[in-house]
Amino acid sequence: MLEREAAKYPFLREAVKLVDALNLQLDDLADPSYSKVLDRAAERIIQAIEDGAIDDRLDDYMTELLSFPVAAMFVTVKGEQFLSRRYALAEAVRVYFLLQEEERDKLAQIARDDFGWDLKDSGERYDGVLHDFQLHFGDYLHSSGSFHEDKWKLVNRIVKNGYVLLTQREVARLIQGEVETLIKERVSKQVKINLPEPLQERLNRVSKVFEENRTRLGGEDLPSEVINEAFPPCIRYCMEGLLAGRRASHMERFALTSFLVTVGMPLDRLVDLYTSVSDFDPAMTQYQVEHIAGVRGNRTKYTPPLCDTLRTHGICRNKDDICERVKHPLSYYRIKARRLAYQRPQPQAQPSNTPKPSQ
Numbered sequence: 001m002l003e004r005e006a007a008k009y010p011f012l013r014e015a016v017k018l019v020d021a022l023n024l025q026l027d028d029l030a031d032p033s034y035s036k037v038l039d040r041a042a043e044r045i046i047q048a049i050e051d052g053a054i055d056d057r058l059d060d061y062m063t064e065l066l067s068f069p070v071a072a073m074f075v076t077v078k079g080e081q082f083l084s085r086r087y088a089l090a091e092a093v094r095v096y097f098l099l100q101e102e103e104r105d106k107l108a109q110i111a112r113d114d115f116g117w118d119l120k121d122s123g124e125r126y127d128g129v130l131h132d133f134q135l136h137f138g139d140y141l142h143s144s145g146s147f148h149e150d151k152w153k154l155v156n157r158i159v160k161n162g163y164v165l166l167t168q169r170e171v172a173r174l175i176q177g178e179v180e181t182l183i184k185e186r187v188s189k190q191v192k193i194n195l196p197e198p199l200q201e202r203l204n205r206v207s208k209v210f211e212e213n214r215t216r217l218g219g220e221d222l223p224s225e226v227i228n229e230a231f232p233p234c235i236r237y238c239m240e241g242l243l244a245g246r247r248a249s250h251m252e253r254f255a256l257t258s259f260l261v262t263v264g265m266p267l268d269r270l271v272d273l274y275t276s277v278s279d280f281d282p283a284m285t286q287y288q289v290e291h292i293a294g295v296r297g298n299r300t301k302y303t304p305p306l307c308d309t310l311r312t313h314g315i316c317r318n319k320d321d322i323c324e325r326v327k328h329p330l331s332y333y334r335i336k337a338r339r340l341a342y343q344r345p346q347p348q349a350q351p352s353n354t355p356k357p358s359q
């Protein structure tokens with residue numbers, strides 16, 4: 001297997017063999033020549049905690065490849081089930097986006113060789129939709145078992161001679177589920193390891209970010225009602241763009257949806273918001289909103305990305321004074337909500353029933 005392939009999919013058997021062949025020991029990783037690997041491993045987990053997604057660094061294949069088992073070891077040693085789930089999901093989502101763009105042969109090879117699926121080429125078109133693949137119904141039922149939305153139910157699928165027709169994106173989504181399970185199993189073991197100092201230092205870095213984000217990830221300490229006037233400028237930008245009919249990028253939709261879900265907007269209102277002002281497919285919109293809200297699929301509730309991430313995607317716009325103090329749109333929301341509550345006129349004091357002293 002090429003190193004580049006292994007770096008993209010480091011959980012595959014061939015990639016694991018490639019790493020095993022290096023026979024690296026813990027003490028080897030403590031050598032300064034591996035500091036980039038340790039930094040990238042910590043970064044993978046920190047991105048999973050903060051953004052719920054991990055980006056690719058394929059410019060340096062070996063660092064990217066080696067950082068995966070090191071990151072998995074850090075998560076295992078940390079021993080927090082919540083972190084294990086969040087990390088596994090973030091890695092799986094990364095793979096989902098890669099597989100959607102992957103060559104069909106490669107995707108089929110992963111499905112067959114690593115997950116043992118009976119997957120064949122299809123190329124059939126129904127209702128104008130190209131179904132690239134067909135998957136044996138037994139494998140389909142097994143891999144889609146945890147999906148609850150109607151579109152995955154076998155009765156709603158096109159089945160031919162015992163095979164379920166699927167688009168490339170659907171196969172990628174099914175593989176995402178398999179990858180998530182694989183990684184979750186790997187990082188959920190109970191282990192105690194004394195890490196050499198340079199590794200422990202990176203794990204401490206991860207632990208600090210994890211503790212700082214514990215509350216935010218749970219969406220705690222937010223106002224009990226949705227306060228539109230407290231939305232940060234970036235979220236207003238996304239919302240106003242949507243209302244004006246501007247085509248929203250994937251990140252804009254993700255930022256807006258995850259923000260509104262976290263501050264407590266009811267899901268039906270959110271779906272209505274999208275479908276009433278744009279030509280989004282209602283079923284797909286519902287699926288995406290419910291997925292981000294954690295009521296479908298893997299049941300993980302996504303939180304909005306950090307300001308840094310929104311800045312990178314050109315969504316951080318019209319900053320104001322509160323923006324100078326925050327690193328996360330939810331922090332902005334909390335501060336602004338408190339400020340508004342403070343500025344709101346206090347209710348007039350009720351006239352006292354106590355009789356006035358006689359003149």
Ligand code: SF4
Pocket residue numbers: 232233234235306307308310311315316317318319320322323324326327328329332
């Ligand atoms: S600084 Fe943060 S909260 Fe303010 S607009 Fe930019 S991304 Fe939004």
